Amino acid sequence: MEDNELIEKHFRGELSSDERIEFEKKIEADDSFKQLFEVEAVIHKSIQYSVELERIKKLSVTNVTSPKISLEWIKSYSLIYAGAAAVVVWLVSNIVNGVFHIDSEFIKWVGLTVAFVLSAVSIIIIERKFSLKSITTSVINCLMIFVIASGIDAINQGVESKSSEIKAVLIPYTQGTVWWPTRSLVDSVSQQKKINQELSLQKKELNMMLKSVRDSCFKSMFNKIVPIVVPTSSTIIAGAHYEANVFAAASYLLDDAEITVDGKLIAMEVDPNTGIKIGHIKFEASGSDFDLNGISERAYKVNLNIPGSLPIARTIEYKVAKPIAKFESESASTLYLYCGNEMTVSVQGLAESSGISLSVPLDQGKVVQQGPGKFVLIPGRPQMDVEVSVNGIPIGKKQFKAKQVPSPVAKLMMGNQEYDVKRGIPPGTSIARLIPDISDDTFKRQNSKDADYRVTSMTLQITGKTPITLNSGTIELEKYGLRPGDSFSIFNVQVVRSTWDPNEADNKPVNAKLEGVYFMGY
């Protein structure tokens, strides 16, 4: 092994026992080896110094010129020490108080003693001696610790405030003999706890007494307790939700009680279902100033006057919906002139239809009422303005159009067989009838009493013969000697109809222009 390698291993502490022996021998005997070692020792030492110098240079970075007191030390250790010592004083004082139940007058001395001992021990540890300076420092530190501990206790227990005083003191140092832990901070808490406990017990007793009194009064004064259900609406559409508020109502003996609605006294009677004496409110709901939704906000005042008690007043609000009349008919909007157009009229929200009445101007026709909500409109003009009233109060007007009854078409019938244009009248037919047929099935169905059309006169012209006037639609074919191949025509047909109005004869002329040419078949 080379000398330098051996020396390096020496400084790296990697020599084996044999190598160490060899190394020591060479140091003793070989001067050149010793010189190499000294050189290497300088290098090794310089490297150690280099590392140390770098560390030391960092020490000089800050606060070189004011080295006497370390600010960092002040910030950390001293403050931590003061706070920790104060906590210790506070804890020891409270523990001693809790264990030995020392009078509050003396607890402060326990705290002061602990604070002084802590302070003095700390000074002795630092200074390693106990001089006048140490004692003075201990006393000052003791007071500082004690004051901090007092603050901790004040934070923990709060400060007593008497109603007669407008000031609060953290440490009542000048108020007589008591100061931390003061009567106001310790005793006041325990005393207040006792007072609170007593008040709590008294409250419980009073509550029990009050409940007892209330129960007895309740039973004697209220002889009926029933559930009252107030639905949002008593009439609902199938599929909609039924909503109601339910509450218990206690019935008071209201023999002498009075209930007024808007100042008017209402009658009281016993409800057979509940046995409770109740007042019944009934008035005609009227509304004006309906909003866009057709709702008018209304209210009435209810006063319950019980002798010996203050009157109970409530304002009950309700909504009045604007009534809207609905006409139900197969052809509600179009009527037939001088016909009996039957209508069923209802008003939304009005359960009873008996109060509904209709009226029309005299020159436009007339209205006949057939029952509650059932009317017959007989228009005399193409336009008919029908006014709807509920209990005499007009709620709206409905305008109808009226048109002429449908014109009939001529239909020649041989018994039940209708005339065939290709075959003509079958041979051997003795009688044929001209019928004014109505093609409007709606009219026939809805105005059946007005739809009985009949022929009152017509002209029969047999080809090559003189015209004959007939007073009905019946044609006696044999009477006129008609044979196969003969033809005849019918014109100037006069048609009348039946009428709904029993006061009128069933001969109302119908505007009809019926005519036709027919031949006798082979």
Place this chain on the structure above:
Amino acid sequence: MKGSPFFTDQDFLNGIRGEDHLIEKAFYDQNYDMIRGLIKKKDSSKNIDVDDLYQEVMVIVFMRIKNNELTQLTAKLSTYVYKTAHNLLLYRLRSNNRMKTSSLENYDFAEETQSDVSIDTLEIMALEMVKKLTYPCNEIIEDWYIHKLDYEQIALKHRYKNANTAKKKKGDCMSNARVQAKELLDNKFSG
């Protein structure tokens, strides 16, 4: 200078051995004014850098404490620092004036020297050598001797290609350092 109001000398010894930065800082700051006053008093030519010399004193004292050479204090630690600074200052002043002694093994600064706190040749040479070591050789030698890294670790740390490269680099650094150290020793002996 009077003792620290917060640390005893034993606290300083323990703190420096344990490299407690807070205590080291307190020790450094505590003695600074005293040594600065000494240097200003002795160095009339103002050639001595106060901070440099003070830090060299601290290096010597710290290393002696760490090497357990100051287990039995016969005087206050601050006195020891003062005497060490005094001797090192005399050496520097004499070096500046080419006043070198002929003996390195028993370095003695004659009558002015504080004989009870001598500075040996190795310490003086090491301080001089610190100034001659430059990057990266100073770090490579530090890794080799102080951190005791092997060649692979040195290669990895200094981003050399491989251990052989690191070995070669370390060999070059050591060769140069030995030449410089030998020159220092030769100058001392010849001086």
